[in-house]
Amino acid sequence: MASIRDVAKEAGVAICTVSRLINGTAKVEPETQKKIEAAMKKLDYVPNELARGMFKGRSNSIAMLVPNIQHPWFSSLASEIEKILYEKKYKFMLFSTSDDKQREKECFKLLKSNIVDGIICGTSACTAKEYQKIDKPMVMLDYKVGSKFPVVVSDHKMGGQLAAQEFINSGCKYVIHISGIKVDKNIMSFECHEELDRVLAENGIKSRRVPIQWNDFDFHGYFEMAKCILEEYPDVDGIFAADMPAIAFLKAALAIGKKIPDDLAIVAYDGTYITNASTTRLTSIHQPYKEIAQEAVRQLMEMIDGPEEEDDAEGQVESATADQIDSAKERNTHIDGNLILLPVSVEKGDTTL
Amino acid sequence: MASIRDVAKEAGVAICTVSRLINGTAKVEPETQKKIEAAMKKLDYVPNELARGMFKGRSNSIAMLVPNIQHPWFSSLASEIEKILYEKKYKFMLFSTSDDKQREKECFKLLKSNIVDGIICGTSACTAKEYQKIDKPMVMLDYKVGSKFPVVVSDHKMGGQLAAQEFINSGCKYVIHISGIKVDKNIMSFECHEELDRVLAENGIKSRRVPIQWNDFDFHGYFEMAKCILEEYPDVDGIFAADMPAIAFLKAALAIGKKIPDDLAIVAYDGTYITNASTTRLTSIHQPYKEIAQEAVRQLMEMIDGPEEEDDAEGQVESATADQIDSAKERNTHIDGNLILLPVSVEKGDTTL
């Protein structure tokens, strides 16, 4: 709790001399330096980041908001982002909002106070208007919110197409896909369901979307749900679901004697590490979390200390220049306005039990 | 970015009047209140938490440090703690340190500046001395660091015993258990290995500890490791390992035609949700993360605004009173000095494939 003032007094110098030594702002006599260093050690002095931040209006830290830390998708993404930011000398703090509007707003309040320099927002409990009010550098994940903030997201349309192709290749006749119940056109991951329906229909394959409540980690609940659905739709031969429910379907299907993938083709969406855990490795559509992390940080850094945007009164994200688009293509990335789309990929599962 | 000063000017009142209205410190005339509220809305004013925190020396937020957010054990625990703290009106911020000393220290620096009121520390990259220096309320998880901070931890000794019992019941003759390579007597989870060895020896069962590098989520690496070990020790009939490597063993054993659990009994330690994901549900020793979360928060709250400890010059945690111990027993908790031990439990796996 020693302050810079205590150190200065202890060393018999002025406060600003101490400050200068700490920040390397100007030269100090080797002797005074020694005295100050001794005083700092003696008092176990640590600069108060809070006061520092208040003065400078910068904290060199970034916050990430997620609806649920427990979810492997978000924890993998967060972990990756932390590593990248550390390389860039940024601290990283993670907030889990439980998809709760109040909690999310609480975070934004914290953030508005220069406690962080920017936000990577993986939540979407607020309204578009509320997001628009945020006046700090922010990158959205998977949620469109006007043109103010860039959105970094997997190419879910491609994801739907790849999944459809798997079912087509497997000769499926009736595919059920499980989605969330939250209806919001701005949630981009919805596109994979739409696209899946479209392509399957095009190929004469029946499909049905079943929306369920995400009760994220009550595996037993997922398992019961899977059993019900398999019972209710005995002629289903294809399942498309997020990793966890997909695993639940795998186990439920095995439990009633179905053969995987002969009787039932399962495609998991996300492709997080838990798809490795099932004894039969599931075929999955892998969202490139490492690339998303890279791109999100890149976008955020550009907003923080990139090219000036002051001339842009509305704070709109400038549309990409030709150069930027070229550079993006090299990274195998598609830019569409303020959307940064990253390609997904198929990871084949085990064919045998 | 509007400050309280701007609001005061806009409303034509003094700064402190605005402050009083915000904090409810004193009454204000309904009329002035209206003016101020109008001004706040017009300027979209949000109090600066940073300045507020600097003045009050409190932030109403708690930090948690974990070595790896991706790990289901830590993400489950963090998620639970977040929920409990939210009920208590505390913000919760999570820091992932990658088990890196520098990163961990960076966090402590942040914390020393009153950016948080307390710490729940699940990391252990610093030395005992360095932890002792921390002068803020802190609770350790699984790591003993002198008498200054309470340690909330699963009863790993009990864990070792329960695991041993499983192997005994399965009639095992040779058990291999996988541990980390970091050697530190203060890491309490080591006790389960020691106890397992002890009880197995007592029952005439051979056992061998194999330390491996945790590369947390390279499942393929775990799988290869498992294959090697099964090849090198063909007569092994019991495996004790953390959830993920245990699953790797399960898959590796199935791959070479072993029957589970007849040829190989596997006991997973932690019992996080991923043990549900394997097609064959593993028998696991479940660490009670919800209870640990409860207890950690309880201890921290006691340090923050509990009974005064000023009379205790050394800042030592007072040893538990008889009342506290009774109350702890009701919660099925064992208190030993500054150690809070929570009982683990066995979750039986599927017996059939």
Next chain:
DNA sequence: TTGTATGCGTTATCAC
């Protein structure tokens, strides 16, 4: 009920 003045721990701008 409301306003004035001061301090929280920094850093930066001036002088010296």
Next chain:
DNA sequence: GTGATAACGCATACAA
């Protein structure tokens, strides 16, 4: 090179 002082945004003791 070093020192005094103002400022960041807020809250409180004290005066009005």
